[in-house]
Amino acid sequence: MQSTNDIKNTDQKTLDHKTLTKSFYLWFWGALTCFSQEHMQTFGYMASMLPILKKLYPDHDDQVEAIHAYTAFFNTNPMLGTVIVGITASMEEARADGQDIDGETINDMRAGLMGPLAGIGDSLIDGTLIPILLGIALGMSSGGSPIGAIFYIVAWVLIAYFGQRFLYFRGYTLGSRAVNILVGAQGAAIRRAIGIVGAMVVGGVLASWVNVTTSLKLRGADGKVFLNLQSKLDSIYPGLLTVLITFFCWWLMSKKHVSAIWTMVILVVISFVGVLVGFFNPGLSY
Known part of the structure; x- marks a missing residue:
């Protein structure tokens, strides 16, 4: 069995849009595949990386060696954490081209980012965005109208799909700089603005629907x-x-x-x- 540093890098390799799209879809639909307390999102992550590794490493032994980097525990916010998958694809491409990147480097990156992005994603998505959508949907459901439920389903699916797709390809294009946008000053300003809007919506829901x-x-x-x-x-x-x-x-x-x-x-x-x-x-x- 070859060591991680011995993976063959004979020709420059580039990931095409079709391969990246397939990887994204595997993450989008399977981020929580085989979810358990022991592995969390590990297997969903591995599944999303399979098209990447098959494209970059035609040799089966190289694929087996490369996939070892993704067997470690992984868990983050499924939506915001999509950017990590995109960054990983970029790093894997650089590793296949012979740059000084190995499986341990990729694992260190994943372990370092999954915690901060989980905290930001849980507060931004679960704690702010979803209550905003639900607040709007409740207002549209007055009198038993189904419009509110339809609005929530459609709005959430569109935001989840296009938001994650944007993050995946932005992570692939920008690499680690994409994370700086999320956790840096720009990200903080965006989160604060969304938080203010969320507080307004929740306050409106409180005044309209809660009456003690x-x-x-x-x-x-x-x-x-x-x-x-x-x-x-x-x-x-x-x-x-x-x-x-x-x-x-x-x-x-x-x-x-x-x-x-x-x-x-x-x-x-x-x-x-x-x-x-x-x-x-x-x-x-x-």
Whole structure:
């Protein structure tokens, strides 16, 4: 078996657009192929590199040797991490042309980038972009309209496809400079702008869809209501209970690091107790 540095590099080799496109599609559709806690995205990554290696190394033994660089653990944000696959294709092309790049260099690059891009991608995609799309879709679904669901599906598919395709080929073209755009000053400005838009959308969804009110009323000996708590709260600060519940959820998840699932469980318990003591009225009739 040849060592990594002994892979034959007789002619200059260049990846064509067809090979790169096939590699991209294998990542796009199979990034989470054979996903497990032990390997995460390793096998999806290896699958996306197969067309690259077959194109660059016609000899089967060279292909087997080259693929060893991609057997190490890999896990990142599937969308933003696409740029790493593109960079890898560029590095593999340089290695096949005889440049001073080996499997360890490629692995070091992957290991160094997958963590930062996972953090940026999870906050940017899962924490910002998806809530923005869902907020818009909810607004379009008022009255039971299916337009909101259709909008979300179409918008997400288009953004995921064209966004990942752009990142893949940008990573191949720019190499490590593509990462500098994502994690540098330009990337920080873009993330901040998207975050501001996301906060506006989430705030609009909160004002339109969340409405927490109390049914608590105090009556006198004659049975007449002398204190309607909701009316008093509305005269002081309309929507006060909604704001308090929102900040309570934010405090649980942001400051106490309570998961979203447990936060929902806590809200269910609060609602149940509130109904029992008469603070909330679900409006149910039997």
